[in-house]
Amino acid sequence: MMxxxxxxxxxxxxxxxxASVVEALRARGSLAQxxxxxxxxxxxxxxxxxxxxxxEEGLVDVANxxxxxRIVDLAGSVGYTVGIDxxxxxxxxxxxxxTRDLLCELRSPVDPRISAPGGxxxxxxxxxxxxxxAGIGRDEVVGAxxxxxxxxxxxxxxxxxxxxxxxxxxxxxxALASEVLDLPVAVSVxxxxxxxxxAELRWGAAIGASxxxxxxxxxxxxxxxxxxxxxxxxxxxxxxxxxxVRVDGAGRSCRCGRRGCLETVASAQALATTxxxxxxxxxxxxKAVDLARLGDLDCRDALEAVGRYAGAALADACNLLNPxxxxxxxxxxxxxxxxxxxxxxxxxxxxxxxxxxxVRVRACKLGQRAHVLGAIALAAANVETxxxxxx
Ligand SMILES: [Zn+2]
Numbered sequence: 001m002m003x004x005x006x007x008x009x010x011x012x013x014x015x016x017x018x019a020s021v022v023e024a025l026r027a028r029g030s031l032a033q034x035x036x037x038x039x040x041x042x043x044x045x046x047x048x049x050x051x052x053x054x055x056e057e058g059l060v061d062v063a064n065x066x067x068x069x070r071i072v073d074l075a076g077s078v079g080y081t082v083g084i085d086x087x088x089x090x091x092x093x094x095x096x097x098x099t100r101d102l103l104c105e106l107r108s109p110v111d112p113r114i115s116a117p118g119g120x121x122x123x124x125x126x127x128x129x130x131x132x133x134a135g136i137g138r139d140e141v142v143g144a145x146x147x148x149x150x151x152x153x154x155x156x157x158x159x160x161x162x163x164x165x166x167x168x169x170x171x172x173x174x175a176l177a178s179e180v181l182d183l184p185v186a187v188s189v190x191x192x193x194x195x196x197x198x199a200e201l202r203w204g205a206a207i208g209a210s211x212x213x214x215x216x217x218x219x220x221x222x223x224x225x226x227x228x229x230x231x232x233x234x235x236x237x238x239x240x241x242x243x244x245v246r247v248d249g250a251g252r253s254c255r256c257g258r259r260g261c262l263e264t265v266a267s268a269q270a271l272a273t274t275x276x277x278x279x280x281x282x283x284x285x286x287k288a289v290d291l292a293r294l295g296d297l298d299c300r301d302a303l304e305a306v307g308r309y310a311g312a313a314l315a316d317a318c319n320l321l322n323p324x325x326x327x328x329x330x331x332x333x334x335x336x337x338x339x340x341x342x343x344x345x346x347x348x349x350x351x352x353x354x355x356x357x358x359v360r361v362r363a364c365k366l367g368q369r370a371h372v373l374g375a376i377a378l379a380a381a382n383v384e385t386x387x388x389x390x391x
Contacts, residue, residue, distance in 0.1 A: 030073035079142030083375030093126040100203040103134040120180035143379030147192035195374025197224025204365035217332030307339035311346025318355040329364035336363035
């Protein structure tokens, strides 16, 4: 039977509705089916019919999210993306077909003092190895993203002053990465905590949420802030630098030049510094959690203090931003069963009641892989010309 595509015909209306569903998914990435109806102004029944048809054609993926919500996303069928997590002591590279399923992931240690071009040369070797192992040609790469543990200005592209990697200060990170990596596409760069937030939003603990604070608690301590479903980075890229919120005026001096910052008491490094005096060596978070489970009171106290200090700073963040969800990521996520309940209690005591009652704190779902997945999501978003960011 011939379909009637004249304007105003039922079939033209169907095509238009279907296009608006696809357009909403392109613009917002994954969406709960209920939000898809709100976003497009279509009825729930119409959206349900269209999504079922798109899924049968393999154009969208449907998954079950929290609260039995159905989460819809465009199927990752077009081209491959490369994600790079350029960390403080490591570089991780991953290749994916724009989904959270990685085709290859490789990791190499790196000296924090290495020059930016030197570090990127390591990344280039890893990217080439990863593409080779996944059997993908350079020319099949349609997007590339990279996370850095430093503030990156979205207007100038340059790395800010306040980073943990001094050799990157002032560098146009995307331009240099694009030049050194020599892929057929430009490399997009953002702060790693922002990318962790993006990954948890798209594939992890924050699916379907729109106002989220993601805490990256590893060597340093930063946050990625999602407002209205988009990552907010601020005028110079320093939004979310919660690690330098002052929580103890007489406390340890911080690498930022001030004293008593949250990072000096609640990062994985701070935990190691605290416990070194009791244990004689600096433990990893996993080791401290093991010892606490075996009854070591110093380890338990130190982990609980991390939860209290971070909870106090988060209470202020709740008063300012009123998020619905706080996601604890980074190395400290391994201590989530200890620190998360304390954060939640501290927020309940210290934030205004309306903000405290509307927020849940939970552990990340993507673990240490959140940053590299965020780099994949950034690359995919550029391919989809999706406004996942605030500008
Ligand atoms: Zn500081």
